Amino acid sequence: MLPGPGARKEKNVDIVVLLKQVPATESLIQVADDGVSIKTEELKWVINPYDEFAVEEALRIREAQGGSVTVLSVGTNKAVEAIRTALAMGADTGVLVNDPAALGKGALATARVLAAAVKQIPFDLVIAGQRAVDADQFQVGPAVAEYLQIPNVSMVIKTELLDGSIRCHRTIEGGTVVVESPLPMLFTTQRGLNEPRYASLPGIMKAKKKPLETKTLADFGLDAGAMEGPTARIRLLSPPAERGGGRIIEGESAAEKAAALVKALHEEAKVI
Amino acid sequence: MSACIFAISEQLEGTFRKVSFEAVSEGRRLSDGLGLPLVAAVIGSGMEAAAETLGRYGADRILLADRAELADYSTEAYVRILAECIRQEQPSLVLLGATAQGKDLAARLSARIDAPLAMDATGIRQDGEQWVATRPMYGGKIIAEVVLEGNPPIAALRPNAMRIEQKKGEGRMEKIDVDPGTIQVKTVDKTLETGKIELTEADIVVSGGRGMGGADYTVVETLAEALGAAVGASRSAVDEGWRPHADQVGQTGKVVSPNLYVACGISGAIQHLAGMSTSKVIVAVNKDPEAPIFAKADYGVVGDLFEIVPLITEEVKKLRG
Numbered sequence: 001m002l003p004g005p006g007a008r009k010e011k012n013v014d015i016v017v018l019l020k021q022v023p024a025t026e027s028l029i030q031v032a033d034d035g036v037s038i039k040t041e042e043l044k045w046v047i048n049p050y051d052e053f054a055v056e057e058a059l060r061i062r063e064a065q066g067g068s069v070t071v072l073s074v075g076t077n078k079a080v081e082a083i084r085t086a087l088a089m090g091a092d093t094g095v096l097v098n099d100p101a102a103l104g105k106g107a108l109a110t111a112r113v114l115a116a117a118v119k120q121i122p123f124d125l126v127i128a129g130q131r132a133v134d135a136d137q138f139q140v141g142p143a144v145a146e147y148l149q150i151p152n153v154s155m156v157i158k159t160e161l162l163d164g165s166i167r168c169h170r171t172i173e174g175g176t177v178v179v180e181s182p183l184p185m186l187f188t189t190q191r192g193l194n195e196p197r198y199a200s201l202p203g204i205m206k207a208k209k210k211p212l213e214t215k216t217l218a219d220f221g222l223d224a225g226a227m228e229g230p231t232a233r234i235r236l237l238s239p240p241a242e243r244g245g246g247r248i249i250e251g252e253s254a255a256e257k258a259a260a261l262v263k264a265l266h267e268e269a270k271v272i
Numbered sequence: 273m274s275a276c277i278f279a280i281s282e283q284l285e286g287t288f289r290k291v292s293f294e295a296v297s298e299g300r301r302l303s304d305g306l307g308l309p310l311v312a313a314v315i316g317s318g319m320e321a322a323a324e325t326l327g328r329y330g331a332d333r334i335l336l337a338d339r340a341e342l343a344d345y346s347t348e349a350y351v352r353i354l355a356e357c358i359r360q361e362q363p364s365l366v367l368l369g370a371t372a373q374g375k376d377l378a379a380r381l382s383a384r385i386d387a388p389l390a391m392d393a394t395g396i397r398q399d400g401e402q403w404v405a406t407r408p409m410y411g412g413k414i415i416a417e418v419v420l421e422g423n424p425p426i427a428a429l430r431p432n433a434m435r436i437e438q439k440k441g442e443g444r445m446e447k448i449d450v451d452p453g454t455i456q457v458k459t460v461d462k463t464l465e466t467g468k469i470e471l472t473e474a475d476i477v478v479s480g481g482r483g484m485g486g487a488d489y490t491v492v493e494t495l496a497e498a499l500g501a502a503v504g505a506s507r508s509a510v511d512e513g514w515r516p517h518a519d520q521v522g523q524t525g526k527v528v529s530p531n532l533y534v535a536c537g538i539s540g541a542i543q544h545l546a547g548m549s550t551s552k553v554i555v556a557v558n559k560d561p562e563a564p565i566f567a568k569a570d571y572g573v574v575g576d577l578f579e580i581v582p583l584i585t586e587e588v589k590k591l592r593g
Contacts, residue, residue, distance in 0.1 A: 023410070025411060025523050025524060025543055026542065026543070029410045029413040029414055031414065038410070038414065049524060106388075107382075107389070108383060108386070130375075133410070133411060133523065133524065134410055135409060136391065136392060136407075136408065136410070136411065137379075137389070137391045138375040138376075138378075138379055138391050139379040139382060139389055139391060140379075141379070142347070142376055142379035142380040143379055143382065143383035145380065146380050146383035146384055151347070151348065151456045152347060152376070152380065153347075153376075153457060154372065154375065154376035154379075155372050170372070171372060171518065172284070172371070172372045172373060173289075173371055173372060173470045173471070173472055173473065174284075174464055174468060174470050175464035175465055176462070176463045177344070177345075177461070177462050177463075178459070178460045178461040178462070178463075179457050179458060179459050179460060180458050180460050181456060181458075182456055190517075191517050191520070191524060191525070192516075192517035192518075229386060229422070230382075230386055230387055230388040230420075230421060230422025230423075230425075231388050231421055232388045232389060232390050232405070232418040232419070232420055232421075232425075233418060233419045233421050234416050234417070234418055235417050235418065235419050236416070236417040237409075237415070237416050237417075238414070238415050238416075238417075239414065240408075240412060240413070240414070240415050240549060240550075241415075243549055243568050244567075245567040245568060245569060245570075245572070246569060246571050246572070247570075247571060247572070248566065248571075248572045248573070248574060249571055249572065249573050254575055254576075254579045254580050254583055255583050257573050257575065257580065257583075258573075258580055258583035258584045258586070258587050259583075261555065261571055261573055261584060261587070262584060262588055262591055263587075264571055265532065265553070265555070265571070266591055269532075269553045269570065269571075271476070271531045271532040271552065271553045272476070272499065272588065272591065
């Protein structure tokens with residue numbers, strides 16, 4: 001990412017990256033016995049892929065402009081691994097909100113906590129993944145922006161930092177829209193924004209010494225009551241309807257098979 | 273007090289996105305079931321004629337916020353206007369399409385009005401006094417039933433999941449005069465691919481995967497053209513740089529739900545299946561008879577796609593005359 005026209009190099013940009021630790025996408029996800037959660041024993045946990053784009057973009061902006069990158073996450077102690085990975089990629093500071101009262105209360109509650117935590121960090125820019133690949137709600141990023149009362153742009157595939165503002169290319173169906181927002185603002189990432197770097201060995205070593213604070217709700221003047229509110233409460237989880245295989249189209253030649261297929265699609269399946 | 277079902281439409285460059293009719297139709301079905309009126313919201317510029325058409329899909333009242341500044345989507349302006357409408361209308365349920373814009377709007381609106389949100393809902397119904405939505409999680413590997421606790425609940429509907437039905441509503445137009453307020457985020461430019469069928473709205477999708485062997489997707493594109501279909505790609509093809517990110521179908525790409533999905537040279541990794549497994553009919557063309565996709569396809573053809581796919585195209589052309 002290069003500074004856009006009018007950018008002054010060394011105009012520091014302080015960035016907060018929102019990060020969630022999630023099961024890796026190749027994981028086998030199974031419903032637990034309680035019917036409202038998933039089995040977690042065999043899962044491999046990673047930084048949410050869309051948050052990796054966020055960390056990477058933050059690092060690129062810092063490299064171009066100067067400033068700082070703080071990674072912020074709400075999670076259990078396990079999330080420390082994910083934050084350390086982001087620190088190993090090059091982020092400066094990590095903050096983990098580790099409070100049982102903050103977990104499992106839904107997107108708006110999570111966003112309230114994150115916003116309260118962001119307010120304690122000087123920032124020009126907040127970058128979040130468009131969605132977490134477990135919940136797939138796309139909700140936390142814009143909700144955090146709402147609670148911070150800053151503008152937000154979703155699904156950004158390219159950024160250009162200008163003086164006091166940022167241009168974001170956001171993806172929509174059938175194209176891209178370029179918008180310009182004043183800072184401070186929040187944007188969420190889209191696949192294609194960048195190629196996240198791997199943490200290097202020196203990076204991993206340095207990360208061990210970087211500050212990683214753990215906070216609870218009380219640090220933000222919040223209590224368990226503040227976590228209650230409207231939510232989409234899971235009442236049942238199921239595997240998707242099993243889709244069995246159909247039939248292999250037979251034929252003496254490729255031409256015969258093609259003809260048999262189209263006939264089946266037209267007469268049997270009635271989709272063409 | 274619940275006075276209505278509230279459906280939010282979406283327009284781009286003055287034309288409604290297909291999902292607008294899906295949201296209004298679904299809203300009509302729900303409002304009929306509950307004996308409530310259906311209110312549709314339209315925001316844009318020069319949208320009066322288009323807004324009227326929502327009456328054909330069941331809208332009883334059509335709230336129209338029509339101003340030059342609202343031509344392009346603006347999170348701030350649209351959320352401000354809709355929050356005010358919702359405050360006045362006191363709906364039992366808010367519906368909109370879970371498009372890129374809809375996702376952004378639904379998320380910010382949910383925080384603005386403190387409302388529960390079911391994103392990418394494939395079903396929404398009342399169970400007793402509660403609104404319950406069905407929605408995928410973990411990229412479609414899990415289906416969740418969620419109770420929307422709070423008022424009013426918002427269901428952002430998966431595009432192409434709800435049937436469009438023409439059913440006449442009262443269609444009374446009401447121009448609303450809500451101040452959009454200061455708009456901080458300004459649209460600077462737009463690049464739209466005209467004439468290209470949008471993947472998430474298409475009735476038929478033809479996709480190419482690693483088996484395409486390179487960036488030449490001619491055989492897939494030609495079949496797509498003959499079928500009036502959109503063209504998709506697997507993650508492998510996108511990672512190789514053969515196709516753009518926007519074409520990717522899968523857990524970390526787009527989720528599509530067409531009537532027909534034709535997978536060419538795609539092996540059928542779990543992540544790809546997550547993006548198309550709700551397609552009505554799946555066809556797989558692959559030279560590997562052991563490819564996992566055959567276990568999920570309704571019809572499979574084993575063979576060289578570069579030989580088979582053009583022959584399928586010929587047959588389709590014959591069929592369509």
